[in-house]
Amino acid sequence: MRDSSQPTRERILQAAGKLFHHDGIRAISVDAIAEKAGVTKRTLYYHFRSKDDLIAAHLQARDEPNLALFKRWFDEAEGNAAERIAGIFRHLAQSARNARWKGCGFLRTSVELVNLPGHPALVAARAHKKRLEDWLCSVLAEAGVNGDTSSLARQVMLLLDGSFAVVLLHRDPSYMETAAEAVVRLIAERLPDAKANGAARKARHDRRDQ
Amino acid sequence: MRDSSQPTRERILQAAGKLFHHDGIRAISVDAIAEKAGVTKRTLYYHFRSKDDLIAAHLQARDEPNLALFKRWFDEAEGNAAERIAGIFRHLAQSARNARWKGCGFLRTSVELVNLPGHPALVAARAHKKRLEDWLCSVLAEAGVNGDTSSLARQVMLLLDGSFAVVLLHRDPSYMETAAEAVVRLIAERLPDAKANGAARKARHDRRDQ
DNA sequence: TTGTGTATATTCACTACCCGGTATACATTG
DNA sequence: CAATGTATACCGGGTAGTGAATATACACAA
Known part of the structure; x- marks a missing residue:
């Protein structure tokens, strides 16, 4: 493909992205x-065979950058794994305070295309969410989470997508702080370095039993 | 309004409900x-001034029955408050196994109308979710939840709407079982009758301090 | 260097259709 | 008659998608 074709295709995708969002x-x-x-x-x-193709291409183009943003927010946060994942939610809350914020494009697209089961954009949306969940799972495993x-990664995804919805x-970003609290509560007690916490001690004990 | 006008209006609402859903x-x-x-x-x-009016009327008509269904699922469940709220999620999982299941109409409508901020249907959707959250809050309070x-009601709503989304x-109802687990974990340790649970003892202790 | 073929990239004008909503006339009932 | 419903037929506007022609760039031969 020629170099000069790239900008046009990119410009279309960018325009579509803004308007769709x-x-x-x-x-x-x-x-x-x-x-x-x-x-x-x-x-x-x-450049695109149909509007449906354009929608799918749009979501595919958003997959990588979106994932990278979450990872950056995680990396830049401080504290243990629970706190760093909660940090993602706090960044999201910050974004949601902007009036132009319109939630998650992947989730919204999957709602708008609910009557077209095989739509390629739905495949892209599912793949994105799956990748995010898998990444969360690996992060939790590396943090040495018990059980x-x-x-646990699925529970975090439920809170994340619940926040978006x-x-x-309600157009009330404070729900994302609430989600952050829930995330901390669900993860923290399963971390190996939880100090003097009865529940954590019990969890470690249970695991030793097996 | 005349009696004979009711069936027609009802029939339109019912047809709209099925198709919209x-x-x-x-x-x-x-x-x-x-x-x-x-x-x-x-x-x-x-019978309806516009399609937008019909959409709003449709959601208003669904408000009461939907709430009643959740309350019935709660009432019919066994166990403590945590288990009974989790029971709602398990009933939802059962519904979602039906191929015709299409998620939450209120949530989906709020996504489809995201670019029409003042739409009456959005008002109806928000009111419904608020009513549900308030009911959950009262249920938790009656159960004597600490803190x-x-x-906590907001966290349950996040898990509920997260499940819908x-x-x-993913078209995978098992996420609702996952949500049920999270609900139990978030609520159970705050219940006053939690037995021999370190976390619950700590929670009671904290409250006594205040 | 100049001419020519070819693939890429873009434009204008167009079709065929579907949408929400309405003007008008007719029917039913108290 | 008068109020409430119902039916037919229509409108202006917006929709996704296309046909035919054109512009640009570059390879290669004369």
Whole structure:
């Protein structure tokens, strides 16, 4: 593929990203995206086979950067694993205070396409969430969490996606602080370096029994 | 309003409910609703001022029954408050195993209307979720939960709406069992009748200090 | 260097259709 | 008659997607 083709495709994806995020994929027309990108609709259809293809490509393009952002927030946070994961939620709360914040594009897309089971964008959305959950699972395992780390990672995902949904509905970012508290409570007592904590001692004891 | 007007209006609402739930509000046309209800579009517009009005009326009509269902699931469950709230999640998991299950209509509507901030349906959706959270809060308070019951109710709501979102995305009801586990862990250690539990003893001790 | 073929990239104008909502006339009932 | 419903037929506007022509860039031959 030629170099000069990249910018145009990128510009279309960027324009689509902004508009999709702001109004939702069904509310935005192909014409609006083309206009925002400064190209003709016909050019858009040269780079993408259909609107559905464009939606899928948009989510695929967001996968990596989104994951990287979460990892950066985790890396930059201080404290044990529980506190650092909670840090992600606090960063999210900060983002959600911006009026333009519109929740999670992957989640929203999966809702908007609920009646199209095989849609490629749904596949991309699921893959993204799965990758995030797997990363959380590995982080918890590395932190030496007792018991079933994959179950704990799923609980964190429930709180994360719950935050996206609830904050979008109520437009109240404080729910993300609430989620952060829950995350700490669920993880902290399972960490090996929990000090003088009855529950943690009991957990370690249980594990020794097996 | 006349008696004979009620069935027609009801039939329209019921048809709209089924179609909205199955495909989403933006994917369903007014014509489709009218046809499903067995009336002409003009009749529909006699009973409802606009499609937006119909959407809002639909959510308002679902508010009470939905709440009642959750309360019934709670009442019919056995065990302490934590177990009975977890019972709601297990009932939800059972529902979600049905292929026709499509998540929470209130949540989905709030996503589909994200670009229309003042939409009456959004008001209805928020009111419903608030009512549910308030009910949870009162249930927790009656169970004698230690500490901040409203914060705990918010955590349960995060897990509930997180379940709706995640299960809809992955089409995997087992996440609701995971949520049930998290609910039990978050609530149980705060219950006054927790036996020989170090964490619970600590919680009671903290409260005595204040 | 100049001409020519070819793949890439883009534009304008267009179709066929579906959408929410309505004007108007007709029916039923008290 | 008058109020409440219902039916047909229609409107303006927006939708995803396309046909045909054109512009650009570059390889290669004369």
